[in-house]
Each structure stands twice: as structure tokens, then as C-alpha cells.
Amino acid sequence: MSGPSLMDSLFQRSLEDLIKGLRQQLIGEQAFISKSLEEIRKEIKSTDLSTKSTALLKLSYLSNLHFHDMSFAAFPALEVLSSPRFSHKKIAYQAISLSFHDSTPVLLLITNHLRKDLNSTNEFEVSLSLQCLSRIANVDLARDLTPEVFTLLSSNKLYVRKRAVAVVLRVFEKYPDSVRVCFKRLVENLENSDPQILSAVVGVFAELACKDPRSYLPLAPEFYKILVDSKNNWVSIKVLKIFSKLAPLEPRLAKRVVEPICDLMRNTGAKSLLFECIRTVVTSLCENESAVRLAVGKVREFLVDEDPNLKYLGLQALRIVAEKHLWAVSENKEVVIKSLSNADPNIKIESLRLVMAMVSEHNVSEISRVLVNYALKSDPVFCNEILGSILSTCSRNLYEIIVDFDWYVSLLGEMSRIPHCQMGDEIENQLIDVGLRVKDVRPELVRVARDLLIDPALLGNSFLHGVLSAAAWASGEYVEFSRNPLELVEALLQPRTNLLPPSIRAIYIQSAFKVLVFCLHTCFMRGKNIAPSASLDNMPAGVSASASYESFEDFSVENGADAAVVHDQTCASAPITKESIVNILNLVELALGPLLGSHDVEVQERARNLLGFVDLTKPGILNSSIQEKEDSEGKGVETSKIIKLMHDAFSKELGPVSSSAQGKVSLPDGLVLKENLGDLEMICGDIEPPSSNSFSFGSPYEEEKDGLSFSNLQIKEANEQSNESTSLLAEHRKRHGLYYLPSGKSEIISNDYPPANDPTLQGDINDNTDDLVKLTAESLVPKRKPNHGKPRPVVVKLDEVDEKPVARKQPESRDDSLSGAVRDILFGSEDIPPTSSQSNLSNSSKRKGKEKLHTDPHMESKESAVGDGNSSSRRRKDRSQGKERRHRSPRKKDDKERKDTGQKEKKKGSGRHKSRQRAEEPLKVPAQTPVIPDFLL
Structure with a gap:
């Protein structure tokens, strides 16, 4: 297709026309953009660079703001880039920066364009090319253009040098070998007097120090000099970031820089610099008590400030210092507690984290009570933040701060009833986990579970189904601790359980099965004559097989390896009688009968199992007391055997399976396992797959019988089920009216689900924030360790996986190209400098009696390193060589090597080709023993 005509070029729409057209489109904006893109595709093929550049400009706008693909304009952008006009170059570089990436096909074609512009005499063209290089540089571009960047690092034009310093970071990341070429010149710029260049250089080193701070320890004197002399707040902030990474590596450096940082905190008026000083002290200089106290005093100024941003920063700094100095939070607890009621959600979350940092085993119950009160009157988001913080803090390290587990289980139940609670999954996990780990808490756990099951308001909250x-x-698992097992069966089979998901309803049916078996077993053991098949293992010690139990309270059940639990006579609300058992069996048949046709396989299977058990045992239970002849007695014996077998099966305590259990199974001898199962076809080759005719997806209930289809029967059963559900619901409401909300004067019983819990039903909540602050302040006061009435229960470790393995620190790899190149420049062949203790041991004998105290920090910053031998004589040799270099490597060069290097540099010409060749050659620095700078000694 030929390019657009001259008439089309003359009447080409500009970027301003495109923007006006978009703003005038009330509807059909996408149609307008599609039409504009079609015009751009035609215009960008024009041979006129002005037309092409305008089309490229409009395409960049659509790509940047409306995210349209502009990869098709990669080559036209290179064509515009070749234009001698600066306006065209600017548009081309902008388009390239937006659209080029590592997989762009024509990326290599831009290398010569960039090299040409980097060597241009126009500083603005050089700036554009550097900016583009910082966005699209890959390994090839960084390698090919390293000589040009090296040259620009010493440019006389400060604007260009600043841009070159900034692009060095991208070049180092893509091509680490460029460190050997450019690093020395980058370090030399640390002594530049221009604040913009200094800011750029310090910013580059701040980013490099974040990745591998140990490699930049020898540059500590230069950074110290900048920290002391700089009047630019931004530069000081970047230097503080560097020292926050270096100080933990070298204790002597921490002692040296703490005083200048404290002076900055006392004298600066800039809040940003003050906060950075505080953060440096609390993160890296926390061993200095006086500096920490000064920082905490400055943090209080942030906390009482009306600006929410400063208040948030103060809370954040206080949270950092609280990890090692909890007294700092206690001194500011009033401000922290009041911040829980702040309108800013970020401030509330930070104050909540600080409150949780003060939790211990002495005040966990008081703080949790106060926070639950806050959760009741908070918005849903912050309410769940509070609940999540309580759950995570209390469960930390196997509940190490929990002494009274009965209280904690009741707290979990109380948290479940908070209206906005959405932490059902975590509460579910902890209820099960505590029950498995702490045996002493199981009676209270069953009591709390019973209250949750008979509360109908919880059934409608999907977040609480867990x-x-x-x-x-x-x-079901710990039914032997229940005060009234019959009530548990009624709660598990109540009419409203059909609101639950099938997976949870299956758990309800299985638990009802366990409780029913326990009740039947208890009833049979209470007879005047215990069945002959009863095992003595399940009876209390000292009780014979002919013993008689007059009441349910006198009976004890042994669960697995646990000791027998003897119920108190006041525990049970009602004894288990034959009449109650028969009523429960009838309830099971009535509630689970309709579930035999459930579409959920799990629910159907559980219901069939329980109903099958009822069919086996109900005749024996009904006939056992009517006749005492042989026939009826035989049925009784058979029923007792079935009940005993089921009880024995459910009484075995099951624990979780270790996640590493399979790995502990040793492989049998001669067994060869293949990961890809390549021999599976050979082994199973004779087995024919089942035919499709053997599978039937139809329902077995869809067959018509006696002229009635299954759908008609289903409608009829649904009507009957609705009537039965209404009567069952009325009976349930009558028995447990406490858990139902009043429905008006008439007290009309309806099938409408009761609303969620009203906060007014949770008790009287004091809305006065000052009272809550006072209550919280009292709970945070350090108290003497209370004398608990009973020792802390044993928390069982279910698996060795409970103890998280300590992550081993990966050794520093010598293959890290960037860090390795920096270490080669600063340290020589050694990668890691010796620690302070090693350096003290090696130099203590040499510096004994000769150590001189340095009082001028400027003189200290000029001394770069101390090697083995007499350092003063080496310095005299260096001064005798003439003018001393401004930057000196930590490694001292021999006189012979310095002369050889100087002769090689004199022989090289000053041409462009030779300068590039010199830049591409890596710096040949001899390997020396790594040393610690004399500044740190």
C-alpha cells in the first residue's frame, strides 16, 4: 500500500485535534479511537518525517493513556530517530521508551543511534539518549555503550553528568562487568561539589547497598564526610539509608556515626530528615541507649502532631522500636490507645499492632476484652483486623501466652457471635487445634460448641459456617465430656441445618452418629444386668460385670488411652432414659429420611449409615424391656454387641497425620520407583478400560412406579417435609427460646431465618472512648505474675513439623556478578572483608602503643585503608609520588605497578577509538589482602 498523498499530509490531524475529538465524544469513544488508529497506521507509513512524527506522537498518547498496542510502530520510530531535528528525536525517544522491550525485534538497530547521540555536542540530545537507555537497556546495549557512559561520567556539563550517573545503575544491573570500567569514576563523583550530581551518586549507592551492603564498607569514610558536611536534606536522607545497612555489619562504624545522627535529630527542622534519623537509630543503632531514648522523644512529637501523616509515621517508628524496647510503647500507651478511635484507618491499624506488641501472658485476657469491645462498635474492616490480630497473637508459638485455655475457648465462641465477624476459618482451625493439643480444655470446648450449635442466628452467616x-x-469427638448428650443430637439435627452447605451438613450427621452411639452405649451399661458381651476394658476399675448403675451420672467412659472421666452428679441436665433414647431414634428417622435422596454423595452416604444403624438397633431397644424371654433376650444381646462395636470404633482417639509421614516409610527391598511411570503401560496392558455403557448418570429415583413419576413424589415429599419442618422448628423454639429473637406481641412462629446478632444483645457496651482508654491503660500496667489456681495445661505437639525449621542463611555466592565485580575493585580477590573481631586480633599487637586518636573527621575521611606493616611509612611514600589522588582504593599499589600503569596510559592516544578501547578494558587491580578502613579503627 502506498503512503498517504500530499493532500492527506496537509490536512493531518494533530495531537491537539485528537484530544479535542476524544473530549467531545460523549458516547462512542472506542469507535473514535479505532478510527484514529486506522488514520495513524496510514500516516506512519509516510515518507515525510513530519507526518510520521506527528502520527507517532498521537500513537504514544493513545498507548500511554488508553493502553493501545504500538509495537507495530517500532521501525517507524527508528526512522524518526534518525532525523536531525531535535523535536523529531524527542518524539522518537519517547515512543521508544514506551514501547521497546527486550524481545523487540529491532532493538539492536538502535545501538548506533544511541552511540551517536551520546557523543553529541548537544547536551539535550545526550540527555534524551541517556533517559531512553535507562528504560530499554538490555545486556547487549549495556555492554556496547559502556565506554560512552564511562566518558560521560566525567563530562564538564553537569546536566549530562547527572544523567550519566543515574543511568549507571541500570547498566550495572544488566552488564555487571561494566563495574570494572565505571566504578572508580562513579566513586570519584562522591567528592563533587555540585548538589545535584552528589544527590544522584548517593542515590545510586543507596540502591546498590540495599542488595549487598558488605561490599561497600570501604566507602564508609566518603559517606561519613557527606553526612557531616552536606546541607542538602535529600542527600542526608540517602546517606542515612546507606548507614542503616552498613552499621549492623561493623560495630565500630555504628559507634562513629551515632553522634552525627543524634546532632541531626536535635538540630534539623525537616520532618522527613528527622524521621529518617529516627528510623536509622531504631533499626540499626538500637544498642545505643541514649540515641534510642532521644529517638523515642522525637517520636512522641510525631504522635501528638495533628497531621495524620506525621502521626502515622510516629506509630510506625514506635512499632519498629518496640521489637527490642517495649518500654517505648508503654511510655506512649495513652496516645496509642486513643489512636484506636482515629478516623484514619491506617492509624488505627498501626495502633492496633502496637497494642498487640504489648500483649503478654499476664495481660492477654484484659487486652483481648478491651479489643473485643472496640470490635463490637467498629466498622467491618477494622473489626476483622482486631479479631485477626487477637487470633494470630494468642496462637503464636503454640499458644505460649495462653495460661487459661478455658477462657480462650470461650473467647473464640464470643468472637464468633460478633456481628461483623468474618474470621470463621481461623476460629475453626483454632477450635480444632486447641481440642487436639490440650486435653484439659475439652469439657469447656464441648460446652462452647453446644452453645454455638443451638444458636440459630449463626446458621445464616456464611463466614461462620466453618x-x-x-x-x-x-x-461428636468429645461427647463423653458433654453434660447432656441428648441435647447435642437435637442441636445437630435441628430443622435449620438445611441452610448449611452439604459438606458441613455431612459433618453434622457424622457427629450425630457419634453422639447417638455414646447415648446408646451409656443406656445399655446402665441396665440392671450389663450385657454379657460388654468388655471390662470400658468399665471403671473395681467395678464388676454385674454392677448396677442407678443413674447416668454414675457411669464413666474410657476414651482410648485417656483416663476415665467421671461425671459429677450436677453436670447432666437430664439422665439418659429409654424414653429419651426412643425419642432420639424417632428424631433421627424423621430428620434424615428425606436426605436419602440428596444429590450430595457425602450427605447421602452419612444419612444412610446412620439410618442403617438405627434400623439395626431400634428393634432390640424397643423389645428389651417388654419381654425377658429367650427371644427378646437374644435380640437384646445382639443389639448390645452392635452398640459396643460401634462405640469401640468411635472411642479410638484419632490424631492428625504427619505431613512427613510418607517420607519416613522405608522402601521395600527390590522395589524400583520410576517418576515418569514409563512402565505403567506394560504392566497394565492387559487390562481393558471399562466401556461407556457401564456408566449411568441417570438417577435411580427417576423410574416411574405405579404410574407416579419421581418428580411428583418429590413435590409431595417436599410439602410434607415443609409441614414437618414447621412443627419441628416450633418445638425447637419452645425448648431454646433464649436463642431466638422476639417476634412481636403475637409471638407468631415463622420459618423466616432470625437476623444476625444485634450488638445490644452482646451486653452493655460503653461507648465512651475515655473509659475504654482508662480500662486499657490499667490492663497495660505491668503486674506481678499471678498465682494461678491450677498449672498451665500441657500443650501437646502433634507433629515435629509444628516447630518451623530455621531457614538456613544461604552463603554468599561468588557468582553474583555485580557484587563480585564491586568486591574485586574494592577488596581485590577476597569477597568478604574480615569481621571487626578478626581485624582487632590481627592489628592489636601492631597498634599497641602506637595508636593515635583522630579528632578531625575530615582528616579521617581522607585515610582510606590500613594494610599490614607500617602505615605511616606507606603514607610518606605516597606523598613522595606527587599530588595524591582524591580517591584511593583500600588496596595499596606497589611503586612498580603504579609506574607500569602510568607508562601504559601515556602511550595511548586521545582519539575516540582509543578512548573507547581503554574504557572497555577492565581495570587491572592487583589482588591484596582485604582490609578495614582506618576510619573505622
Whole structure:
């Protein structure tokens, strides 16, 4: 297709026309953009560079603001880039920066354009090319253009040098070998007097020090000089970031820089610099008590400030210092507590984290009570933040701060009833986890589970279905601790359980199965004559097989390896009688009968199992007391055997399976396992796959019988089920009216689900923030360790996986190209400098009696290193060589090597080709023993 005509070029729409057209489009904006893109595709093929550049400019606008692809304009952008006009170059570089990436096909074609512009005499063209290089540089571009960047690092034009310093970071990352060429010149710029260049250089070193701070320890004197002399707040902030990384590596450096940082905190009026000083002290200089106290005093100024941004920064700094100095939070606890009611959500979250940092085993109950009160009157987001913080703090390190587990289980139940609670999954996990680990808490756990199960308001909250699942499981697993097992069966089979998901309803049915078996087993053991098949293992010690139990309270059940639990006579609300058992069996048949046709396989299977058990045991239970003849007695014996077998099966305590259990199984001898199962086809080749006819996806209930289809029967059963559900719900409401909300004067019973919990039902909540602050302040006061009435229960470790393995620190790799290149320049062949202790041991004998105290920091910053031998004589040799270099490597060069290097540099010409060749050659620095700068001694 030929390019656009001259008439089209004359009447080409500009970028301003495109923007006006977009703003006038009330509807159909996408259609307008599509039409504009079609015009741009035609215009960009023009041979006129002005037309092409305008089209490229419009395309850049659409790509930047409307995210349209402009990869098709990669080559036209290079064509515009070749234009001698600066306006065209500017548009081309902008388009290239937006669209080029490592996989762009024509990326290599830009190398010569960049090299040409980097050597241009126009500083603005050089700036554009440097900016583009910082965005699109890859390994090839960084390698090919390193000589040009090296030259620009010493440019006389400060604007160009600043841009070159900034692009060095990208070049180092893409091509680490460029460090050997450019690093010395980059370090020389640390002594530049221009604040913009100094800011750029310090920014580059701040980024490099974040990745591998140990490599930049020899540059500590230069950074110290900048910290002391700089009047630019931005430069000081960057230097503080560097020292926050270097100070933990060298204790002597920390002692040296703490005083200048404290002076900055006392004298500066800039809040940004003050905060950076505080953060440096609390993170890296926390061993200095006086500096920490000064920093905490400055933090209080942030906390009482009306500006929410400064208040947030103060809370954040206080949270950092709280990790090692908790007294700092206690001194400011009033401000922290009041911040819980702040309108800014970020401030509330930071204050919540500080409150949780003060939690210990002495005040966990008081703080949790106060925070639950805050959660009741907070918005849903912050309410769940509070609940999540309580759960994570209390469960830390296997509940190490929990002494009274009965209180904690009741707290979990109380948290479940908070209206905005959405932490059901975590509460579910902790209810099960505590029940498995702490045996002494199981009676209270069953009581809390019973209260959760009979509360109908929880069934409608989908976030709490997991809590109900845990409550149902605990009720069935630890039913022997229940005060009234019959009530648990009614709660598990209540009419409203059809609101639950099938997976949770299956747990309800299985738990009801366990509770029913326990009730039947208890009832049979209470008979005047215990069945002959009863095992003595399940009876209390000292009780014979002919013993008679007059009441349910006198019976004890042994669960697995646990000791027998003897119920107190006041525990049970009602004894288990034959009449109650028969009523429960009828309830099971009535509630689970409709579930035999459930579409969920798990629910259907559980219901069939329980109903099958009822069918086996109900005749024996009904006939056992009517006749005492042989026939009826035989049925009784058979029923007792079935009940005993099921009870024995459920009484075995099951723990979790170790996640590493499979790995502990040794492989049998001669067994060869292949990961890809390549021999599976050979082994199973004779087995024919089942035919498709053997599978039937139809429902077995869809067959018509006696002229009635299954759909008609289903409608009829649904009507009957609705009537039965209404009567069951009325009976349930009558028995547990406490958990239902009043429905008006008439007290009309309806099938409408009760609303979620009203905060007014949770008790009287004091809305006065000052009272809550006072209550919280009292709970945070350090108290003497209370004398608990009973020792802390044993928290069982279920698996060795509970203890998280300590992550081993990976050794520093010598293959890290960037860090290795920097170390080669600063340290020589050694990668890691010796620690302070090693350096003290090696130099103590040499410096004994000769150590001189330095009082001038400027003189200290000029002394770069101390090697083995007499350092003063070496310095005299250096001064005898003439003018001393401004930057000196930590390694001292021999006189012979320095002369050889000087002769080689004199022989090289000053042409462009020779300068590039010199830049591309890596610096040949002889390997020396790594040393610690004399500044740190």
C-alpha cells in the first residue's frame, strides 16, 4: 500500500485535534479511537518525517493513556530517530521508551543511534539518549555503550553528568562487568561539589547497598564526610539509608556515626530528615541507649502532631522500636490507645499492632476484652483486623501466652457471635487445634460448641459456617465430656441445618452418629444386668460385670488411652432414659429420611449409615424391656454387641497425620520407583478400560412406579417435609427460646431465618472512648505474675513439623556478578572483608602503643585503608609520588605497578577509538589482602 498523498499530509490531524475529538465524544469513544488508529497506521507509513512524527506522537498518547498496542510502530520510530531535528528525536525517544522491550525485534538497530547521540555536542540530545537507555537497556546495549557512559561520567556539563550517573545503575544491573570500567569514576563523583550530581551518586549507592551492603564498607569514610558536611536534606536522607545497612555489619562504624545522627535529630527542622534519623537509630543503632531514648522523644512529637501523616509515621517508628524496647510503647500507651478511635484507618491499624506488641501472658485476657469491645462498635474492616490480630497473637508459638485455655475457648465462641465477624476459618482451625493439643480444655470446648450449635442466628452467616463445622466435630469427638448428650443430637439435627452447605451438613450427621452411639452405649451399661458381651476394658476399675448403675451420672467412659472421666452428679441436665433414647431414634428417622435422596454423595452416604444403624438397633431397644424371654433376650444381646462395636470404633482417639509421614516409610527391598511411570503401560496392558455403557448418570429415583413419576413424589415429599419442618422448628423454639429473637406481641412462629446478632444483645457496651482508654491503660500496667489456681495445661505437639525449621542463611555466592565485580575493585580477590573481631586480633599487637586518636573527621575521611606493616611509612611514600589522588582504593599499589600503569596510559592516544578501547578494558587491580578502613579503627 502506498503512503498517504500530499493532500492527506496537509490536512493531518494533530495531537491537539485528537484530544479535542476524544473530549467531545460523549458516547462512542472506542469507535473514535479505532478510527484514529486506522488514520495513524496510514500516516506512519509516510515518507515525510513530519507526518510520521506527528502520527507517532498521537500513537504514544493513545498507548500511554488508553493502553493501545504500538509495537507495530517500532521501525517507524527508528526512522524518526534518525532525523536531525531535535523535536523529531524527542518524539522518537519517547515512543521508544514506551514501547521497546527486550524481545523487540529491532532493538539492536538502535545501538548506533544511541552511540551517536551520546557523543553529541548537544547536551539535550545526550540527555534524551541517556533517559531512553535507562528504560530499554538490555545486556547487549549495556555492554556496547559502556565506554560512552564511562566518558560521560566525567563530562564538564553537569546536566549530562547527572544523567550519566543515574543511568549507571541500570547498566550495572544488566552488564555487571561494566563495574570494572565505571566504578572508580562513579566513586570519584562522591567528592563533587555540585548538589545535584552528589544527590544522584548517593542515590545510586543507596540502591546498590540495599542488595549487598558488605561490599561497600570501604566507602564508609566518603559517606561519613557527606553526612557531616552536606546541607542538602535529600542527600542526608540517602546517606542515612546507606548507614542503616552498613552499621549492623561493623560495630565500630555504628559507634562513629551515632553522634552525627543524634546532632541531626536535635538540630534539623525537616520532618522527613528527622524521621529518617529516627528510623536509622531504631533499626540499626538500637544498642545505643541514649540515641534510642532521644529517638523515642522525637517520636512522641510525631504522635501528638495533628497531621495524620506525621502521626502515622510516629506509630510506625514506635512499632519498629518496640521489637527490642517495649518500654517505648508503654511510655506512649495513652496516645496509642486513643489512636484506636482515629478516623484514619491506617492509624488505627498501626495502633492496633502496637497494642498487640504489648500483649503478654499476664495481660492477654484484659487486652483481648478491651479489643473485643472496640470490635463490637467498629466498622467491618477494622473489626476483622482486631479479631485477626487477637487470633494470630494468642496462637503464636503454640499458644505460649495462653495460661487459661478455658477462657480462650470461650473467647473464640464470643468472637464468633460478633456481628461483623468474618474470621470463621481461623476460629475453626483454632477450635480444632486447641481440642487436639490440650486435653484439659475439652469439657469447656464441648460446652462452647453446644452453645454455638443451638444458636440459630449463626446458621445464616456464611463466614461462620466453618465455626459451626468445628463445633459439630468437637461435639461428636468429645461427647463423653458433654453434660447432656441428648441435647447435642437435637442441636445437630435441628430443622435449620438445611441452610448449611452439604459438606458441613455431612459433618453434622457424622457427629450425630457419634453422639447417638455414646447415648446408646451409656443406656445399655446402665441396665440392671450389663450385657454379657460388654468388655471390662470400658468399665471403671473395681467395678464388676454385674454392677448396677442407678443413674447416668454414675457411669464413666474410657476414651482410648485417656483416663476415665467421671461425671459429677450436677453436670447432666437430664439422665439418659429409654424414653429419651426412643425419642432420639424417632428424631433421627424423621430428620434424615428425606436426605436419602440428596444429590450430595457425602450427605447421602452419612444419612444412610446412620439410618442403617438405627434400623439395626431400634428393634432390640424397643423389645428389651417388654419381654425377658429367650427371644427378646437374644435380640437384646445382639443389639448390645452392635452398640459396643460401634462405640469401640468411635472411642479410638484419632490424631492428625504427619505431613512427613510418607517420607519416613522405608522402601521395600527390590522395589524400583520410576517418576515418569514409563512402565505403567506394560504392566497394565492387559487390562481393558471399562466401556461407556457401564456408566449411568441417570438417577435411580427417576423410574416411574405405579404410574407416579419421581418428580411428583418429590413435590409431595417436599410439602410434607415443609409441614414437618414447621412443627419441628416450633418445638425447637419452645425448648431454646433464649436463642431466638422476639417476634412481636403475637409471638407468631415463622420459618423466616432470625437476623444476625444485634450488638445490644452482646451486653452493655460503653461507648465512651475515655473509659475504654482508662480500662486499657490499667490492663497495660505491668503486674506481678499471678498465682494461678491450677498449672498451665500441657500443650501437646502433634507433629515435629509444628516447630518451623530455621531457614538456613544461604552463603554468599561468588557468582553474583555485580557484587563480585564491586568486591574485586574494592577488596581485590577476597569477597568478604574480615569481621571487626578478626581485624582487632590481627592489628592489636601492631597498634599497641602506637595508636593515635583522630579528632578531625575530615582528616579521617581522607585515610582510606590500613594494610599490614607500617602505615605511616606507606603514607610518606605516597606523598613522595606527587599530588595524591582524591580517591584511593583500600588496596595499596606497589611503586612498580603504579609506574607500569602510568607508562601504559601515556602511550595511548586521545582519539575516540582509543578512548573507547581503554574504557572497555577492565581495570587491572592487583589482588591484596582485604582490609578495614582506618576510619573505622
